[in-house]
Amino acid sequence: xxxxxxxxxxxxxxxxxxxxxxxxxxxxxxxxxxxxxxxxxxxxxxxxxxxxxxxxxxxxxxxxxxxxxxxxxxxxxxxxxxxxxxxxxxxxxxxxxxxxxxxxxxxxxxxxxxxxxxxxxxxxxxxxxxxxxxxxxxxxxxxxxxxxxxxxxxxxxxxxxxxxxxxxxxxxxxxxxxxxxxxxxxxxxxxxxxxxxxxxxxxxxxxxxxxxxxxxxxxxxxxxxxxxxxxxxxxxxxxxxxxxxxxxxxxxxxxxxxxxxxxxxxxxxxxxxxxxxxxxxxxxxxxxxxxxxxxxxxxxxxxxxxxxxxxxxxxxxxxxxxxx
Numbered sequence: 001x002x003x004x005x006x007x008x009x010x011x012x013x014x015x016x017x018x019x020x021x022x023x024x025x026x027x028x029x030x031x032x033x034x035x036x037x038x039x040x041x042x043x044x045x046x047x048x049x050x051x052x053x054x055x056x057x058x059x060x061x062x063x064x065x066x067x068x069x070x071x072x073x074x075x076x077x078x079x080x081x082x083x084x085x086x087x088x089x090x091x092x093x094x095x096x097x098x099x100x101x102x103x104x105x106x107x108x109x110x111x112x113x114x115x116x117x118x119x120x121x122x123x124x125x126x127x128x129x130x131x132x133x134x135x136x137x138x139x140x141x142x143x144x145x146x147x148x149x150x151x152x153x154x155x156x157x158x159x160x161x162x163x164x165x166x167x168x169x170x171x172x173x174x175x176x177x178x179x180x181x182x183x184x185x186x187x188x189x190x191x192x193x194x195x196x197x198x199x200x201x202x203x204x205x206x207x208x209x210x211x212x213x214x215x216x217x218x219x220x221x222x223x224x225x226x227x228x229x230x231x232x233x234x235x236x237x238x239x240x241x242x243x244x245x246x247x248x249x250x251x252x253x254x255x256x257x258x259x260x261x262x263x264x265x266x267x268x269x270x271x272x273x274x275x276x277x278x279x280x281x282x283x284x285x286x287x288x289x290x291x292x293x294x295x296x297x298x299x300x301x302x303x304x305x306x307x308x309x310x311x312x313x314x315x316x317x318x319x320x321x322x323x324x
Contacts, residue, residue: 002030002040028102029101029102032105050074075200076090081189129211129220151237183252197231208224277310
């Protein structure tokens with residue numbers, strides 16, 4: 001599918017097709033393009049557009065390059081980022097003679113919100129360069145929103161870890177298991193966002209050099225410079241969140257170990273408490289003829305008393321030492 005946009009009264013307007021407004025189009029957005037649609041855009045743009053396999057290359061030389069006067073820039077962006085399992089896929093931006101072409105195979109939210117905003121208000125998107133800068137700003141704002149949500153979720157998880165509400169050990173164990181799963185999803189999401197920000201950081205540096213070589217307005221250059229600083233700041237924040245998740249993961253495992261050690265301690269104390277009574281019962285359970293206590297009237301009460309005393313004394317000693 002191809003969406004072509006033209007400028008009308010300093011606002012973007014969706015054109016019917018590339019052929020209908022060939023000379024006035026400033027932005028062509030390709031979503032899951034067919035080979036026929038790619039050929040149509042290549043004929044209009046004058047350069048070849050990369051295939052999906054070429055977009056997925058990880059080498060910098062395959063993601064940021066200049067060909068026939070056109071600047072090709074590819075970044076990895078998330079879609080469905082409202083969940084903890086976003087879809088990560090590359091998006092290619094092609095800039096040539098104030099014309100912008102975007103090629104993508106998924107639906108990042110910025111590609112839905114930015115055209116609507118540019119159609120309703122005059123935000124200075126009158127050329128391919130300004131549209132690209134505005135689109136990148138919308139993408140960075142979206143990534144910032146995702147990191148803000150992750151930060152709030154991590155704060156809630158921290159409270160659940162260090163201030164558990166469950167009183168039963170079995171319920172706390174189930175809660176800790178759920179916390180571990182949630183932390184794993186948050187770490188995966190944060191890692192994906194950090195990878196996306198890294199690709200945007202490289203893209204913004206490449207774009208800044210491209211604008212510096214052309215006769216472009218100072219406003220676009222200043223916005224790209226600000227964009228680079230924002231991306232760098234968000235990358236640092238994502239790294240901080242990743243470190244905090246690692247700390248919470250270690251803390252959760254430590255809390256689980258404490259719970260397990262408490263259970264093992266109870267079992268160990270119970271075994272020690274009942275070991276002397278078991279010894280007494282074993283002695284008087286032996287089948288020997290010459291055991292005077294067997295014919296003694298107070299033999300049975302004496303054995304029961306010994307077992308009770310031998311159980312109470314270790315328990316009292318453990319409590320006094322503070323082991324229980």
